[in-house]
Amino acid sequence: MIPPDRQHLSPLLTPAAWDALRGLIQDQDAPRWTHQLGDRVQAEDLPFVAAFRASMAQRAAWRPDQPPPWILAWAKTQQHRCEHLRDASRSDFVDWSSIPTMSRAELIRRPERYIVEDEPFERMMVYETTGTTGPPLPAPSHPRTQAQAHALLEHTLRQHGVTFTPRQGEVAVITLAAQRATWTFPTAFSVWDHALLAKVNLHPEDWSGGLDQARRFLERAQPQVLTTNPVALTELLRLDPNIHPKAITSTATALSPALRDAVRDRYGCPVIDWYSCTETSAIAYSSPVASEDGALICLPSDLFVEVIDAAGRPLPAGELGELCVSGGRNPYLPFLRYRTGDHARWAPAPEGAADPFPRLWDLQGRAGVDLRDALGRPVGPVDLQNLLRRVAAFVQHELVQRADGSVHLTIERMPAGHVNEDALRAGLNQLFGDLPITVAVIDPRDDGQKRVPWRREG
16 A cells, blocks of 8 residues: 555555565665655656657757747747746847846846746745755746656766666666755656655765665665766765666766766766756756767757857857756746856867767856865865755855865845844854854845855965
8 A cells, every 4th residue: 555645746656666665765774764755747747758758859959059940939939928028028039139138046036027927836846956056046847847857867878878777666866965964765756667766865974874874775776877966976986885877977066077087987887977957957968979078968958058148149159158048848937048157168069979969168157166174074065055045045145265264155135135144153163163254244236147156265
């Protein structure tokens, strides 16, 4: 018998799939699970997922400086759905570069301007972005949107020569974190034959038997794919479990070539840099071609990616500009010229390339940062972001650790928002220990520029 709460979270879960999931939940070396999650996928969603997979195979190549017909057609279907789209449609999308851009800061300040008005909200899910590389954003989404996004991972794995075969009763994917506090959960994914997924945290407090228990759990699970980030990859190398993944993807911050190569050499599989925003889904993935080392390939999804200047004008190949995306499959939050805050140069695909979509080079904006406490231990950006969420209503922030270890935090508070400075300083002291800490709370600037949320000087 499937518990009612589990059936509610995963409507298509079968008794056999529940038996397998329960086995993972109750594994003798399982971590401290903090949450129950399900995919919320219903039978009516499955044809949409299949159609999205098919559309990826049929998508024609495009150039970032020339909006393709399909994005123009999509924009016209969206023009009456919210205030921002109505304003943008006054040009009838004839001059694409004249369409006003949108930004994360604007979404945070005035979400009602960008959230659609004509979509039932019964199935809405809200994800809060981690804020690892910018201010956190409560991003609405739909179960169907999340299910469709997994086709992007399938495509990426195929391009890297990986045969991904998710099956009921087997662990398809484990997401690895390495921070003081995060959600951990097991679940089953309906569109992958109810294959198992889990998120676990490589932090000693999440395992009653310490990280040796984590090693045993991973070795018994033997996931086909690991999804993670550079901080957790470093911890994975330290833990050194005897696992045999077919591929490892890394996101959130930039993956250095040295770390990528170390992980690839240890596990003998592709280590794929994955450029994604929570609000937009995946955008690009690292090229499998040696001659394109350092390039990210735009995914053949329903996102149109531009590289623009400060005035919103598309830039030609080779020029550095801000990445701006349009389209997507999120019924609640259609993106029309959304500035990601990240910068790159674009280039066309080499002639005869297996994946004919544009390349992004010199991506800037996801740089990792090595913050340390008074004892030299790492302080993770996600732990800092969790603190900020609890004690401050803010637009964006910038934390700088100087060469002497001292920490300075600047916070742009929300209009009429409250920042509990005493609790903020106490939390920073708990994370950084006996280091000099200063905090400045200021009004938000209106230049639209994105602060670098974490950096180190010296």
